[in-house]
Every structure is written in C-alpha cells, then in structure tokens.
Amino acid sequence: MSDPLLKIENLHVAVEGKQILRGLNLTVRPGEIHAIMGPNGSGKSTLSNALMGHPSYLVTSGTVTYKGQQIQELPADERARQGIFLAFQYPTAIPGVSLGNFLLAAVRNVRGAANVKPLEFRKELMACMKDLGIRQDFAGRYVNEGFSGGEKKRVEILQMAMLRPSLAILDETDSGLDIxxxxxxxxxxxxxxxxxxxxxxxxxxxxxxxxxKPDFVHVLVSGRIVQSGGPELALELEARGYDELLRTHGADAAPVVAGA
Amino acid sequence: MTTMADDMLNLEPASLEALSRQLGEPGWALEARRAAQEAFAALPFPERTEEAWRRTPPELFNPQGRGIVRLTPAFDLLGEGEPEEPVGLPFEKGLARLGQVPESLGPSGSRLQEKFSALNAAFRSGGAWVGLPRGRSLDRPLQITHQVPTIQAPAAFFPHSRIVGERHSKATVVESFASQGGDLLAAPVVEIQLEEGACLQYVLVSRWGEGTRALTHLDVRLARNSQLRVLFLGVGGATTKAFLTGNLDGEGAKSEFLGLVFASGQQHFDVDTLQNHHVPAGNSDVLFNCALNESSRSIFTGNIFVAPGAQKTDAYQKNRNLLLSGKAHADSIPKLEILANDVRCTHGATFTTYDQDQQFYLQSRGLPDADARRLIITGFFQEVIERLEGPVLVEWLAGLMQEKMETSLGV
Structure with a gap:
C-alpha cells in the first residue's frame, strides 16, 4: 500500500472554547475518495475548516499529517500552496475583486508566479469555465457577489480545477444544487x-x-468517526437515518469505554 | 513649473497688488481681488458650533501669519497617443483672455459669500483655466498638477481652477494637488460649469504632504442634460475639510459624485457633499468609500436638497466605510431636505471591519495574509474606480491607490 496522503490521529478541535472534534482518526491514501457523513452538528464543517487551517478552529490535541509532514500549525495559505483545497459550504463574497483576477492571484501563489503566463492562464480559465457550464462573463464579475447558490458551488469547483490540489475537501458541495x-x-x-x-x-x-463514488464511507457523530465501511454504508444510512447512531454515540449517550 | 514662496507676500492688502503684478494681471483683476479681500475681512470666521464645523475645528485653517506660495500648474495628457496641445492655461492667462471677472467672482458673486472662498479670490496664487470648446471631445484625459515643493516657513497656497465645458463637449480632467514637507495651509477652489449637453469626468486627487491642512471647495453648475462624474480621491494631507457641491440647474442633468478616501496614521478627512436639485427631473448619485487604517478618522456628510417644484428628482447616496484598525473612526451623516413630493431619494451607510471570513477564503486559495488584505482593500476601492470611464484613467487610479497602500500598509 502506498504512503498515506493524509493521516489524522486523535484530532481534537475546539471552536470558541467549545470542543467539537473529540478524537477523530482517518487515513486517506492517494487515489482514494472518502465520504464523511453525519447528522447536523456532528462536526463535519469543523473537520473541513480545521483541515484547511481556519484560525478560529483550534486544534487542542492530536495531529494532522499530510504527505508525511505535520501541518496542524501551518496557516491556511501555506496548506493551499502545498496542495490542499477546500470547496466551501458557504463561499464568501469579495466585493470589487473580479473572479478572473482573484484566480490569477491564487494560481500564481499556488503554482509559483514564474509558472503562470497570463495568456495561457486565460485560455485555461475559459476552458475550465466552459466545462463547468459557467458563462465567460463571470470572469469579470466580483467573486461570489450576487451569485446564486448553484453558481457559487460551480465556481468552487472551477477554483479546484485551476488550483489542481492533491487533497480536495468538498464541504456540503451538494447543498443548494438542483439535480x-x-x-x-x-x-x-x-x-x-x-x-x-x-x-x-x-x-x-x-x-x-x-x-x-466513494471508496470508503465514514459516519461522524459527536466529533468522532463511529462507523466506517464501503459505499453500501451510505445507502444503509440513507435508509435508516442517523437516529440510532445518535442514540448510541451522541453527546447524551454514555461515554465510550476503551475496549467496549 | 515655477514656484515662489515669497516672505514678502502675506495676508496684508499690499500683497494683493504684488500678486496681481507678478501674475501680469490687468487693473480690473486687481480691483476684483480688492473687493474679495473686503468681503473676506467682513465675513465672520466660522465657529465650531456651526454644523459644518462640528467635527473639524475651523481654527486649523486660520491663514494669519503665513507667507503665500505662488505656483504655476503643469498640464499634460494621461496615457499614450499623438501629442496634442493640452487645452489648459494658468488661471490668470485664461482670465486675461476672457477680459472680465467671471460672475461667481464678481462683486455679488457666490464666491464672495463664504469666508475661505473670498480669501481664495483675494489672494489667488495659482490654479488652472480650462475651456472645452463647443462640441469637442478630448480623447485623452487632461492632467493638471499643482505640486508645492518643500517650504521652510509656514505658508498658504490659494489655487483657483475653473473648467468650462461648452455645449456638447466631452472630456476627462484629472487635477492633482500635492505638496512636499513643511507647514502648509492649502485652500483650493475649483469651479466647474457645464453647458447644455456637456459631459465631463473630473477627478480631484488630494495627495498633500504630511504637514498640509487642506480646505477644498468644489462647485459645479450643471445646465440642461449635462452630465458630470466627479471623483474625490483623498489620500494625503494631515487634515482635510472638503465641500463638494453639485447644482442641478437644468432639467435632465445628471450629477454623479464619487469618493475614495484611504486614511492612515493620524489623518483626518471631513467631506461634505451637497446635491442641489433646483429643477425637475435631475438625477444625482453619490458613492463614497472610505478605508481607514491606524488612528485615522473620516466624516462623510451627504446632503441632498430638493427645491419645491423639483419633481421627478432621483437622488441616491451611499457611504461605505472599511475600518482596518480598532482605533480608526468613521462617521456618516445623511441630510435630506426634500421640498417636493414626487421624488425618489435613498441613502445608506455601511461600516465594516476587516472581514475574517474573506481573509480565510483568500488564504485558503494560497494568498498570504498581506496579499489577502491588499486584495480586499483593492476590491473596496475598485467598486468606485470602475464607475469611471476610460481604461487609461482606471489603471492610473488603481496605480495611485496601490502606491498609497504600499506606503501605509507596508505590503
């Protein structure tokens, strides 16, 4: 088996003094697609923000190892330059900054300014926009300003295409999208x-x-992964819902005893 | 460009003669200066209790005890292209050509009703005169630069500029006011007159030096179906008080006042805009964006006056403030006086601090902290800059803001 791309060990994360992740373990190898499922409030968005390095999400213990290097102390921009990408659940508007200029700045930082030629960048951007069904005039529009929910999500994936990450985290990318x-x-x-x-x-x-199509499906409840399996687990969860898991593993449930 | 900071010139009546002589003015121009000086002496000095002066002490602009800086402006054209003769002249040359004092500077003119305008009319020591001929379109923006060099003793500078857009002329004029070191009081007056169907973009760049206190008056008169877009760009100076007024005199006139202030250190900007809707069917639009760093301060007062009978007026104003430091302070004061009943007037103000979500979003795309910050501020200015027409101008303005950003943010 190849070396892990991402190895999360015993990760604890607090937001504004509140403990959200409580000992999360996960290993992702190159070429693998992992799905993290879970009810509202289980810590899904906390995981994605913490992996990207949001300053409000404090790692209180545990480690995040990416390509063999611990990254839990690195700022978000450094993680991005090393190939981590987060497609946001709620992308932020940046008034006055056109999508084209923003992406040029991003691509220059991630790939190195010397490797980005404006004309080629332009061509690549237009091609990626076409693939995602994004109109060309969006390059001149301000980032996420006045975009519909669906447009924002498409533009997130556009950014992913341009930044070519090694590890992509898609946070609720399906929300707000029609079929x-x-x-x-x-x-x-x-x-x-x-x-x-x-x-x-x-x-x-x-x-x-x-x-x-995921290779692995994990269920997150109360800040821990409580069950892992193959793609069939997602269908199972869809059928029976999260209630039973919440009763067993939720915040109100009895603490997990080692070896239990 | 010639400069003279003459210690012999001061606010005494004898200086009027000397100034007039040095500028080669005819006798009637000197008489007009004398009348203005009398008006200045008779008018009371503004009091702190007056609404317009509540947040910026008027004493800061006391001109007594200062020498006078005399300066000839430089004229050129922005951007590349065929060399052409710029259409500007030093004010006194334009005045001599006209052969008489413009109405506003005459014995009962509006300029003699206000203390500092009268002071400027009496001791005028610079300024530009621009006549845009009937039906003529200028391809490239005309740039006028007033650059006061370093001064040793406390001094005052009173430039007066006059721009007349004749019928159906079309132009862009960029007027920059700048100074180097020294204790300077600058009190420029700019008058713009647009005849029927004239169309003008006018940018006033206030990039005074650190020791300058600036008191600026800009007055525009808009005839029928004329169109004006003003940008006030405030980046320099210690203390700035500005009165920017649009008079919609003819039906169908359109007046757009834009503002960009980027303050840092202890800088203080206090800007009053006034849109006077005298006649029906006028359109005014004000957008003022202020970004404040460190302990700087800004006050924006947006006045809209709609005269009785000025029906179908459409007046809009918006003031956005971006506070980049916990010590910065911004005030936004809308004042609407509407004496007609079939009008549409809206106003709004926003105050935002540096947005952490925006910061994280940009950083997550690989932009270092400083780059992210710069992009957010650039965006805040870009909204205003993009309202202007002409890629050369837009690029020039963006470069200017970039320069200020580099010096004040160190990024």
Missing part, C-alpha cells in the same frame, strides 16, 4: 480526480455519492 447542477458539479469533480489525488466528500445526504 442538473449537481450532475455538472459532480462530473467536474470526477474529471479532476487523478490516481495521485485524495478526495474527502463531506455531506449530509447520500445523493451526491450517486455521482461521486
């Missing part, structure tokens, strides 16, 4: 996946996994 948009976005992701790349798909619902 056609979902298909376009999922196809966009599938086109980008390479054998060297790892993908973490974070989702509440199973439906995205019909389009992006």
């Amino acid at each position: 056609d948009a979902l298909r376009i976005v999922a196809e966009g992701v599938n086109r980008q996946v390479t054998p060297e790349m790892g993908v973490l798909v974070i989702t509440h619902y199973q439906r995205l996994l019909d389009y992006i």
Whole structure:
C-alpha cells in the first residue's frame, strides 16, 4: 500500500472554547475518495475548516499529517500552496475583486508566479469555465457577489480545477444544487480526480455519492468517526437515518469505554 | 513649473497688488481681488458650533501669519497617443483672455459669500483655466498638477481652477494637488460649469504632504442634460475639510459624485457633499468609500436638497466605510431636505471591519495574509474606480491607490 496522503490521529478541535472534534482518526491514501457523513452538528464543517487551517478552529490535541509532514500549525495559505483545497459550504463574497483576477492571484501563489503566463492562464480559465457550464462573463464579475447558490458551488469547483490540489475537501458541495447542477458539479469533480489525488466528500445526504463514488464511507457523530465501511454504508444510512447512531454515540449517550 | 514662496507676500492688502503684478494681471483683476479681500475681512470666521464645523475645528485653517506660495500648474495628457496641445492655461492667462471677472467672482458673486472662498479670490496664487470648446471631445484625459515643493516657513497656497465645458463637449480632467514637507495651509477652489449637453469626468486627487491642512471647495453648475462624474480621491494631507457641491440647474442633468478616501496614521478627512436639485427631473448619485487604517478618522456628510417644484428628482447616496484598525473612526451623516413630493431619494451607510471570513477564503486559495488584505482593500476601492470611464484613467487610479497602500500598509 502506498504512503498515506493524509493521516489524522486523535484530532481534537475546539471552536470558541467549545470542543467539537473529540478524537477523530482517518487515513486517506492517494487515489482514494472518502465520504464523511453525519447528522447536523456532528462536526463535519469543523473537520473541513480545521483541515484547511481556519484560525478560529483550534486544534487542542492530536495531529494532522499530510504527505508525511505535520501541518496542524501551518496557516491556511501555506496548506493551499502545498496542495490542499477546500470547496466551501458557504463561499464568501469579495466585493470589487473580479473572479478572473482573484484566480490569477491564487494560481500564481499556488503554482509559483514564474509558472503562470497570463495568456495561457486565460485560455485555461475559459476552458475550465466552459466545462463547468459557467458563462465567460463571470470572469469579470466580483467573486461570489450576487451569485446564486448553484453558481457559487460551480465556481468552487472551477477554483479546484485551476488550483489542481492533491487533497480536495468538498464541504456540503451538494447543498443548494438542483439535480442538473449537481450532475455538472459532480462530473467536474470526477474529471479532476487523478490516481495521485485524495478526495474527502463531506455531506449530509447520500445523493451526491450517486455521482461521486466513494471508496470508503465514514459516519461522524459527536466529533468522532463511529462507523466506517464501503459505499453500501451510505445507502444503509440513507435508509435508516442517523437516529440510532445518535442514540448510541451522541453527546447524551454514555461515554465510550476503551475496549467496549 | 515655477514656484515662489515669497516672505514678502502675506495676508496684508499690499500683497494683493504684488500678486496681481507678478501674475501680469490687468487693473480690473486687481480691483476684483480688492473687493474679495473686503468681503473676506467682513465675513465672520466660522465657529465650531456651526454644523459644518462640528467635527473639524475651523481654527486649523486660520491663514494669519503665513507667507503665500505662488505656483504655476503643469498640464499634460494621461496615457499614450499623438501629442496634442493640452487645452489648459494658468488661471490668470485664461482670465486675461476672457477680459472680465467671471460672475461667481464678481462683486455679488457666490464666491464672495463664504469666508475661505473670498480669501481664495483675494489672494489667488495659482490654479488652472480650462475651456472645452463647443462640441469637442478630448480623447485623452487632461492632467493638471499643482505640486508645492518643500517650504521652510509656514505658508498658504490659494489655487483657483475653473473648467468650462461648452455645449456638447466631452472630456476627462484629472487635477492633482500635492505638496512636499513643511507647514502648509492649502485652500483650493475649483469651479466647474457645464453647458447644455456637456459631459465631463473630473477627478480631484488630494495627495498633500504630511504637514498640509487642506480646505477644498468644489462647485459645479450643471445646465440642461449635462452630465458630470466627479471623483474625490483623498489620500494625503494631515487634515482635510472638503465641500463638494453639485447644482442641478437644468432639467435632465445628471450629477454623479464619487469618493475614495484611504486614511492612515493620524489623518483626518471631513467631506461634505451637497446635491442641489433646483429643477425637475435631475438625477444625482453619490458613492463614497472610505478605508481607514491606524488612528485615522473620516466624516462623510451627504446632503441632498430638493427645491419645491423639483419633481421627478432621483437622488441616491451611499457611504461605505472599511475600518482596518480598532482605533480608526468613521462617521456618516445623511441630510435630506426634500421640498417636493414626487421624488425618489435613498441613502445608506455601511461600516465594516476587516472581514475574517474573506481573509480565510483568500488564504485558503494560497494568498498570504498581506496579499489577502491588499486584495480586499483593492476590491473596496475598485467598486468606485470602475464607475469611471476610460481604461487609461482606471489603471492610473488603481496605480495611485496601490502606491498609497504600499506606503501605509507596508505590503
């Protein structure tokens, strides 16, 4: 087996003094797609923000090892330059900054300014936009300002295509998408996946996994992964819901005893 | 460009004669200066209790005890292209050509009703005169630069600029006011007159030196169907008080006032805009964006006046403030006086601090902290800059803001 791309060990994360992740373990190898499913409040978005390095998400213990190097202390921009990408659940608007200029700045930082020639960048951007069904005039529009939910998600995947990450984290990328948009976005992701790349798909619902086929499915409850399995687990969860798992592993449940 | 900071020139009446003589003015121009000096002496000095002066002490602009800087402006054209003769002249040359004092500077003119405008009219020591001929379009922006060099003793500078856009002329004029070191009081007056159907973009760049206190008056008169877009760009100076007024005199006139202030250190900017809707069917639009770093301060007062009978007026104003430091302070004061009943007037103000979500979003795309910060501020300015027409101008303005950003943020 190849070396892990990402290895999360006993990760504890607190937000504004509140402990959200309580000992999360996960290993992603190159070429693998992992889905993280879980009910609201289980810590899904905390995991994605903590992996990307949001300053408000404090790692209180545990380690995150990416390509053999611990990264839990690195700022977000450094992680991005090393190939980690987060497709946001709620992308932020940046008024006055055009999508084209923003992406040029991003690509220059990630690939190195010397490796980016404006004309080639332009061509590549237009091609990627076409693939994702994004109109060309969006390059001149301000980042996420006045975009519909579906447009924002497509633009997230556009950014992923341009930044070519080694590890992509998709945080609730299916929310706010109708079925056609979902298909376009999922196809966009599938086109980008390479054998060297790892993908973490974070989702509440199973439906995205019909389009992006995971190799592994994990269930997150109360800040821990409580169950792991193959793609069939997602269908199982869809059928029986999270209630039973919440009763067993939820915050109100009895503490997990070692060896139990 | 010639400069003279003459210790012999001061606010005494004898200086009027000397100034007039040095500028080669005819006798009637000197008489007009004398009348203005009398008006100045008779008008009371503004009090702190007056609404317009509540947040910036008027004493800061006391001109007494200062020498006078005389300066000839430089004229050129922005961007590349065929060399052409710029259409500007030093004010006194334009005045001599006209052969009489413009109405606003005459014995009962509006300039003689206000203390500092009267002071400027009496001791005018620079300024530009621009006549845009009927039906003529200028391809490239005309740039006027007033650059006061370093001064040793406390001094005052009173430039007066006049721009007349004749019928159906079309132009862009960029007027920059700048100074180097020294204790300077600058009190420029700019008058713009647009005849029927004229169309003008006017950018006033206030990039005074650190020791300068600036008191700026800009007055525009808009005839029927004329169109004006003003940008006030405030980046320099210690203390700035500015009164920017648009008079919509003719039906169908359109007045757009834009503002960009980027303050840092202890800088203080206090800007009053006034849109006077005298007649029906006028359109005014004000957008003022202020970014404040360190302990700087800004006050924006947006006045809209709609006269009785000025129906179908459409007036809009918005002030956005970006506070980049916990010590910075911004005030936004809208004042609407509407005496007609079939009008549409809206106003709004926003105050935002540096946004952590925006910062994280940009950093997650590989932008280092400083780059992310710069991009957010650039975006804040870009919204205003992109309202202007002409890629050369837009690029020039973006470069200017970039320069200020580099000096004040060190990024």
